[in-house]
Amino acid sequence: MLELSDILMTKASSIERKIYAKSSLVGISHGLEDMIVEFKLKSEIFVSFQKFKFFMVEFDRYMILDSLCKKVFVFARNIDFDKIKDFKNTVFIELNDDDSMIEEWNIIINHPEHPAVFLSFSADILKETLIVMKNKLSKYGVEYNPSKINYNKEKDIVTRKMRFFINRTLSEIEDKSSQLITKNNLLEKALSENGEITNEIIKRLCYAAEYRDDDSAVHMARMSIYTSILYEQVETSQNKIRLMNYAALMHDIGKIGIPDSILLKAGKLTSEEFNIMKTHTTIGARILKGSKREVIQMGYELALSHHEKWDGSGYPSGLKEKDIPLTARVVAISDVFDALSTARIYKKAFPIETRIEILKSQRNKHFQGELVDLFLENIDRIIMCKKNIDLKFNNHTDEDVFSMLFNNPMSFFIEC
Numbered sequence: 001m002l003e004l005s006d007i008l009m010t011k012a013s014s015i016e017r018k019i020y021a022k023s024s025l026v027g028i029s030h031g032l033e034d035m036i037v038e039f040k041l042k043s044e045i046f047v048s049f050q051k052f053k054f055f056m057v058e059f060d061r062y063m064i065l066d067s068l069c070k071k072v073f074v075f076a077r078n079i080d081f082d083k084i085k086d087f088k089n090t091v092f093i094e095l096n097d098d099d100s101m102i103e104e105w106n107i108i109i110n111h112p113e114h115p116a117v118f119l120s121f122s123a124d125i126l127k128e129t130l131i132v133m134k135n136k137l138s139k140y141g142v143e144y145n146p147s148k149i150n151y152n153k154e155k156d157i158v159t160r161k162m163r164f165f166i167n168r169t170l171s172e173i174e175d176k177s178s179q180l181i182t183k184n185n186l187l188e189k190a191l192s193e194n195g196e197i198t199n200e201i202i203k204r205l206c207y208a209a210e211y212r213d214d215d216s217a218v219h220m221a222r223m224s225i226y227t228s229i230l231y232e233q234v235e236t237s238q239n240k241i242r243l244m245n246y247a248a249l250m251h252d253i254g255k256i257g258i259p260d261s262i263l264l265k266a267g268k269l270t271s272e273e274f275n276i277m278k279t280h281t282t283i284g285a286r287i288l289k290g291s292k293r294e295v296i297q298m299g300y301e302l303a304l305s306h307h308e309k310w311d312g313s314g315y316p317s318g319l320k321e322k323d324i325p326l327t328a329r330v331v332a333i334s335d336v337f338d339a340l341s342t343a344r345i346y347k348k349a350f351p352i353e354t355r356i357e358i359l360k361s362q363r364n365k366h367f368q369g370e371l372v373d374l375f376l377e378n379i380d381r382i383i384m385c386k387k388n389i390d391l392k393f394n395n396h397t398d399e400d401v402f403s404m405l406f407n408n409p410m411s412f413f414i415e416c
């Protein structure tokens, strides 16, 4: 076997188990092919592709090689001969299912004045490949035996430089790829852990705020789902829709700063008490203000503006129409709709028909008219989601429901 191919095979073997091996080898083979093109070398190329579609990716490159090379032999499976009619100097050789070489990619480049270059994933694979190639080629009348090629390693300075260049390049690619993969894995792990921690903290913080208000995890889950259903009708960014699942939970986080005597009061609030109650919007905004995280920024917007009304009669700023952030206009509808379904000491639970009538009556008053229409267009889905959630949490204590809320991604609640 030739020295250069030995070196390359050893290198290839050592990186066999690494996922970047394929791209390294493809990169090197492209480099070799480019060299043939650049120096117009009358070489022979023997290359195997696992699938014909992989060859098609390289179609243009091989059209050029076809015009320059002494001969190109392409081994592939399920060759579509219609697509390769224009090749003049390339022989396409069909591989069978039981040919071991179809499992891996190999390339052999040979030139009478230069050494053969073998690239493969391992010595074993290359060995098998050479056997299969040799047998198949002999059926095409080509007697090719690369191990018999005469190579004088001291004679050709260009060859030695080339060998040095290829091996150094391959090593460099390996090292850099390895470093990148390690760093990327660490980064992905950190990001994923960070994301999970953030989401869990959001849920627990909202629980702390909602718990005092006697609302349940089920309300939080339902509200978040209605919000998602409506929001995805008006928002195209999948990222924003995903963030909204968590951000919506934060809209009432400011209730944490409202005294129990007001928050938990059974009867109607006095106007003074109601003014204090209203500050849960600005308290929430203060808690969430200035975060670099998109989900908290969205939570800030919601906490501050979810009690604004389309006609400008809401609080804390009396914002009107589209001056109110879209996210807050969406949450306003789903929050009120679900709150109307919950009985309190001072109010009864309304049946679905009444709740729909209330939403309609607040068209372009409390809520943006178009959003009410979209919500009602999806009312069947919303009712089905509610049924599924209630069923999922039937016979569970509030504690169980909260622990499910904390320990599962929102998709667990959203799948209806």
Ligand SMILES: [Fe+2]
Binding pocket: 251, 252, 280, 306, 307
């Ligand atoms: Fe609120």
